[in-house]
Amino acid sequence: MFEGHGVNRSAAERRAASLTTRRSVKKAHQAAWLVNAIRCIDLTTLSGDDTEGRVRRLCAKARQPLAQHIVEALGLGVVTVGAVCVYPTMVPHAARALRGTGIPVASVATGFPAGLMPLHLRLEEIRWAVDQGADEIDIVITREHVMTQNWSALYDEVAAMREACGPAHLKAILATGDxxxxxxxxxASVVAMQAGADFIKTSTGKEGVNATLPVSLVMIRALRDYGEATGHRVGFKPAGGMKSAKEAIAWQILMKEELGRDWLEPDLFRFGASSMLGDIERQLEHHITGRYAASHRHSPA
Structure with a gap:
């Protein structure tokens, strides 16, 4: 299903470049797309100096991602993000802070971001994170398996990680920049899906090149083909380097045009981002008031 499958890079780049030029959303329609983007954000902190306090603040932002005056002006009900994503040792803090909210806790695992640990230790890290309360696990694949076309090894690795996740969803990070x-x-997208991934994800956010529209297009076409062949729907998560509200709209346009309206819901689409939320909030404030707010007007993610 994948060996010998050619990809025309120039055609993928042209298609990706045309998305935002052929379709434009303005005013109330733009605001609606931006609110929907918030619902699909995995609000993330993956820093070496993460603390319980930082995670609790992030979870507070996840519960109320928009200032109350924006919510009221737009006539919205409850708006929350898609999930909160943290390192495994931060999972207990996030799980306590989000208890009763319905917001999933996502944890990176398997030696994130490089993944260069013995497999039994990576599997144990998954099991530990799930035991601590993680609802979703973002795993990293062994890039060497892809570079050497050792597809059976890649399949076995992801399948073992899928089993270790138990009831938790598995998001397979392909680290496409590598x-x-x-x-x-x-x-790699097809093999990860065959091995049981619930989502495929572009990047760790730590590579030199992270999520790009052409790469995302290739992954989405793989999703579409796999779904048509098997009847099974797999989600998609671009991550890394996305900071603006404009980018949030561009990726949603890509999803809608290639896969349809269902892939604008958080059960099938997520953004791996945090700073993007701040710009979305600024743009929504501008939609309401006609002015851009100073940065201190909105709490940071």
Missing amino acids: LSTLRNVHA
Whole structure:
């Protein structure tokens, strides 16, 4: 299903570049797209100096991502983010802070971001994070398996991680910036889905090149083909380097045009971002008042 599958890089780049030029959303429609983007954000902190206090503040922002005056002006009900994503040792803090909210706790695992640990230790890290309260696990694949086209090893690895997740959802991070070719990106996407991934994800956010529209297009086409062949729907998560409200709209347009309205819901689409939320809030304030608010007007993610 994937070996020998060619990918035309120039065609993918042209298609991606045309998305935002052929379709434009303004005013109330733009505001609606931005509110929907908030629902799909995995609000994330993955810093070496993370603390319980930082995670609790992030969870407070996840519970109320928009200032109350914006919520009231737009006539919204309850708006929350798609999930909060943290390191495994921060999972207990996030789980306590989000108890009763319905917001999932996502944890990176498997030696994030490089993934260069023995497999039994990576599997144990998954099991530990789930035991601490993680609802979703963002795993990283061994890039060497892709670079050497060792697809059976990649399949076995992801399948073992899927089993270790138990009831938790598994998001497979392909680290596309490390995979060299779009053909490798397509093949890795298909193998991860065959092995049981609930989502495929572009990047750790730590690579030199993270989420891009052309790479995302290739992954989404793999999702579409896999769904048509199997009847099974797998989600998609771009991550890394996305900071603006404009980008939030661009990726949603990509999802809608390629996969349809269902992939604008958080059960099938997520953004791995935090700073993006701040710009979305600024743009919504501008929509309401006609002015951009000073940065101190909105709490940081």
